[in-house]
Amino acid sequence: MPRYAVKTARALIRDAPEPEAPAPAWARLELVRKPRTLYEKVWDSHVVTHEPGAPAVLYIDLHLVHEVTSPQAFQGLRDRGIKVRRPDRTQATMDHSIPTQNQALPIMDPIAAKQVQQLRINCREFDVPLADLGDESQGIVHVIGPELGLTRPGITVVCGDSHTSTHGAFGALAFGIGTTEVEHVLATQCLLQRRSKTCEVRFAGRVADGVVAKDLILALIAEIGIGGGTGQVLEYTGEAIRSLSMEGRMTVCNMSIEGGARAGMVAPDDTTYEFLADKPTVPRGAEWDAAVERWRRLPSDEGAVYDRTVEIDAAGLEPMITWGTNPGMGVRVSQPVPEPNGNPSVRKALDYMRLEPGKPLIGQPVDVVFIGSCTNSRMTDLRQAASLLQGRKVDPRVRMMVVPGSERIRAQAEAEGLADIFRAAGADWRQAGCSMCIAMNGDQLGSGQYCVSTSNRNFEGRQGKGGRTFLASPLTAAAAAVEGSVADPRRYL
Amino acid sequence: MQPVTSFSGKVVPLPVSDIDTDQIIPARFLKTIEKLGLGENLFNDWRYLPDGGPNPEFVLNQPRAAGGTILLAGDNFGCGSSREHAPWALLGFGFRAVISTSFADIFRNNCLKNGLLPVAVDEATLAELFEAASSDEGLELTVDLASQTLTLPSGRGVSFPIDDFSKQCLLEGGDQLSYIQQRMPAISAYESQSAEALNTLA
Numbered sequence: 001m002p003r004y005a006v007k008t009a010r011a012l013i014r015d016a017p018e019p020e021a022p023a024p025a026w027a028r029l030e031l032v033r034k035p036r037t038l039y040e041k042v043w044d045s046h047v048v049t050h051e052p053g054a055p056a057v058l059y060i061d062l063h064l065v066h067e068v069t070s071p072q073a074f075q076g077l078r079d080r081g082i083k084v085r086r087p088d089r090t091q092a093t094m095d096h097s098i099p100t101q102n103q104a105l106p107i108m109d110p111i112a113a114k115q116v117q118q119l120r121i122n123c124r125e126f127d128v129p130l131a132d133l134g135d136e137s138q139g140i141v142h143v144i145g146p147e148l149g150l151t152r153p154g155i156t157v158v159c160g161d162s163h164t165s166t167h168g169a170f171g172a173l174a175f176g177i178g179t180t181e182v183e184h185v186l187a188t189q190c191l192l193q194r195r196s197k198t199c200e201v202r203f204a205g206r207v208a209d210g211v212v213a214k215d216l217i218l219a220l221i222a223e224i225g226i227g228g229g230t231g232q233v234l235e236y237t238g239e240a241i242r243s244l245s246m247e248g249r250m251t252v253c254n255m256s257i258e259g260g261a262r263a264g265m266v267a268p269d270d271t272t273y274e275f276l277a278d279k280p281t282v283p284r285g286a287e288w289d290a291a292v293e294r295w296r297r298l299p300s301d302e303g304a305v306y307d308r309t310v311e312i313d314a315a316g317l318e319p320m321i322t323w324g325t326n327p328g329m330g331v332r333v334s335q336p337v338p339e340p341n342g343n344p345s346v347r348k349a350l351d352y353m354r355l356e357p358g359k360p361l362i363g364q365p366v367d368v369v370f371i372g373s374c375t376n377s378r379m380t381d382l383r384q385a386a387s388l389l390q391g392r393k394v395d396p397r398v399r400m401m402v403v404p405g406s407e408r409i410r411a412q413a414e415a416e417g418l419a420d421i422f423r424a425a426g427a428d429w430r431q432a433g434c435s436m437c438i439a440m441n442g443d444q445l446g447s448g449q450y451c452v453s454t455s456n457r458n459f460e461g462r463q464g465k466g467g468r469t470f471l472a473s474p475l476t477a478a479a480a481a482v483e484g485s486v487a488d489p490r491r492y493l
Numbered sequence: 494m495q496p497v498t499s500f501s502g503k504v505v506p507l508p509v510s511d512i513d514t515d516q517i518i519p520a521r522f523l524k525t526i527e528k529l530g531l532g533e534n535l536f537n538d539w540r541y542l543p544d545g546g547p548n549p550e551f552v553l554n555q556p557r558a559a560g561g562t563i564l565l566a567g568d569n570f571g572c573g574s575s576r577e578h579a580p581w582a583l584l585g586f587g588f589r590a591v592i593s594t595s596f597a598d599i600f601r602n603n604c605l606k607n608g609l610l611p612v613a614v615d616e617a618t619l620a621e622l623f624e625a626a627s628s629d630e631g632l633e634l635t636v637d638l639a640s641q642t643l644t645l646p647s648g649r650g651v652s653f654p655i656d657d658f659s660k661q662c663l664l665e666g667g668d669q670l671s672y673i674q675q676r677m678p679a680i681s682a683y684e685s686q687s688a689e690a691l692n693t694l695a
Binding site: 045048049053054055059060062069070072075080089090091096097109111112114115118129144148150154155160161162164176177178179180181183184187188189190191192194226227230231257260262281283324325339344345350352421434438439440457459460461462464465 | 496509510511513515516519520521523524525526527528531536538543566567569573574576577595597598602603606607656657658669670672673674676677679680683684687688689691692693694695
C-alpha cells in the first residue's frame with residue numbers, strides 16, 4: 001500500500017497508535033547502508049543517550065581549558081563539591097592574558113596575574129594537567145592540541161573558546177562552548193547537544209601562487225556572510241582543501257565560526273596521518289595501525305546528503321583582505337573599498353575604519369603588522385612570512401610583531417633561522433600567546449592605528465580600543481610590512 | 494538560576510546589525526574570575542567617551558534606558574566569541590530578554606543557560622518594534638515564556654521559538670548539569686565500550 005494511504009487512514013482515527021510492525025529485513029539493511037557525512041559519523045558515535053524531548057547527551061573526548069573562560073566553571077565545581085571527572089581527557093594552558101615577552105618575570109597587570117594564578121590553583125586542586133608558562137608545551141590552546149597529538153580524527157573536542165573549530169581540520173567534531181558548559185564537561189565529560197545541519201563547502205580547483213589557506217576562508221565568509229553558517233557544521237572538500245597542509249586546513253577550520261558555523265571539518269587523509277605520526281601522545285605500533293584503519297572509515301560516504309552545498313572557485317581566487325568591521329567584509333586585495341549603496345552596516349564600518357568608498361585598498365598606510373593567533377601562527381605561516389621578508393626590511397613607519405603559536409613553534413622557528421629573518425627585517429619576535437589578536441595582555445593597537453593582521457576578527461576595538469584591523473594572510477601581512485601600506489604579495493613571488 | 498516567568502518591561506532599542514560579543518563586553522574586561530560586576534562595562538566602548546565619561550549619544554546613557562529590561566537589537570546578535578561574559582554583562586545591567594531576528598549559536602546557548610531570554614522575531618515584526626520604540630520612549634512589552642509569546646503594543650501576540658527542554662529548564666529554574674549527572678551510568682557504560690583512548694596525563 002502506498003505510504004500516503006496509510007497516513008490518511010491513521011489521520012481519520014484520532015489518537016490511533018503508530019503501528020508497531022517490525023521493519024522488513026531489506027528496510028533495516030537500507031538503514032544500515034544509508035550513506036553518512038563525516039559529521040554524522042562522528043556525531044552518531046558520540047551519542048551516549050538521546051531521550052525524547054531532550055537534547056542528546058554527547059560524549060566529549062578532549063576538553064581544552066584556558067585561563068579566561070574557566071575560573072567560574074571551576075568555582076562551580078567547588079560550590080557543588082564535585083571533581084573533574086576525567087583529568088586524563090582535559091588539558092589546560094595559559095594563552096589569552098599572558099605577556100609575550102619576559103614570560104619568566106611576574107605579570108605586571110595584577111588582574112591578569114590573578115587570573116593566571118587562579119588557573120594554576122584550579123589545575124592543582126582538580127588534578128588537571130597544565131602547560132604553564134615556561135613549559136615546553138605551552139602555547140595557544142588550538143595550537144598545542146594538535147601539536148601534542150591530542151587532536152585526532154573522529155573525536156569530539158570542546159573548549160571555552162569559539163576558535164575550537166580549528167581542530168575540525170583533523171576530522172574531529174570541535175566547537176566552542178560557554179563557561180557553564182565548561183563546567184558541565186569538567187563534571188561529566190558530556191554536553192547536551194542538538195544535531196546541526198550540514199553544509200558542504202567545496203573549493204574547486206587549485207589555488208594560484210600567492211593564494212593561501214587564509215584567502216580561501218576569507219573568500220568563503222565574504223560569500224556567505226558572518227551569519228551564513230549559523231546552525232550548521234561545514235565540511236570543507238575539493239582539490240584546494242586536499243592539497244593544503246594540516247596547518248592550512250587548521251587556518252580554514254579556525255575561521256568557520258566567523259561565518260557563524262558551529263564547526264568546520266575536513267575529512268582525514270594521508271596528510272593528516274603523516275602530521276600526527278610523530279606527535280607525543282599518539283598510539284604507537286599496532287595500535288597506531290588500528291587507529292589509522294578506523295580513521296580511514298571517517299570520510300563522508302559516497303552519496304551522503306548535505307543539507308546545503310556552497311561551491312567556491314578556488315582557482316579563480318586572489319589574495320583577500322577585509323576592509324570593514326566584521327570578517328565577512330572582505331574583498332580581493334586589488335579591489336577598491338566598496339560603496340555603501342544605502343547599507344547602514346557598510347556605512348558604519350567605513351566610518352569606523354575611516355576609509356573612502358571607491359578608493360583602492362592597496363597603498364592604504366598601515367601602522368602595525370601582526371603575525372600570529374590561532375589562525376596563522378604555525379610553522380607554515382611563519383615560513384610564508386619569512387620567505388617574503390628575507391633580505392628585505394620592514395618599512396620604518398611600521399611596527400611589526402611576530403608571535404609564534406606555541407613554545408615548540410618558537411623553538412623550531414629559532415632553530416630554522418626564521419626568527420633571525422624576522423629580527424633582521426626589523427620585526428619584533430615574541431614568545432607564544434594570543435597576543436594582539438585579542439589584545440588582553442597589553443599587546444594592542446593605539447586608537448586610530450591601522451593594522452594588517454593574520455588574526456581572525458576585525459571587530460571594532462578587537463585589537464585595542466579604536467584600532468582598525470585589516471585581516472589577511474601571512475604573505476599579504478608581510479608584503480604590507482615591507483611597503484608600509486596594504487600591498488599585493490604577488491609582487492614578491 | 495531564577496525561574497524565568499512572564500514579565501513586562503521597558504524596551505531599549507539598539508538598531509545595529511551583527512553586534513558582536515567584543516562590542517557587548519570588550520576582551521579587556523574578561524580578566525575577571527567572577528560572573529558579577531560586568532554590567533557596568535556592557536557595551537563599554539560605545540557607552541563611554543575616551544575620557545571615561547558617558548557618551549550621551551548612546552542609548553544606555555539616555556533616560557529611557559533606566560530600568561530597561563528588554564534589549565531590541567538588529568539581526569545576528571551576539572556573533573563572535575564564546576565568552577559567557579556577554580550574557581553575564583547583559584544580565585548585570587538588568588536585561589532579561591533580547592529581541593532580534595537571529596542570534597549566533599554559542600551566544601544563544603549561553604543565554605539559555607543563564608536565564609536571559611533570546612526572543613527571535615521576523616524582520617517585519619522587528620521593524621515594527623523599532624518604529625514603536627522610536628515614537629514611544631516608554632515603550633513596554635510583555636514576554637511570556639510559557640506560551641512563547643511576545644505581545645506587541647498593538648496587542649498582537651507574536652510567538653517565538655525555543656526548544657521544549659530549555660523552556661522547561663527556564664520555567665523551573667532547572668539545572669541542566671543535574672540532568673547529565675543523572676545519566677552517569679550510561680556515561681560510564683559509553684566510556685568503557687566506545688570512547689577513544691586518549692590520555693593528557695601521559
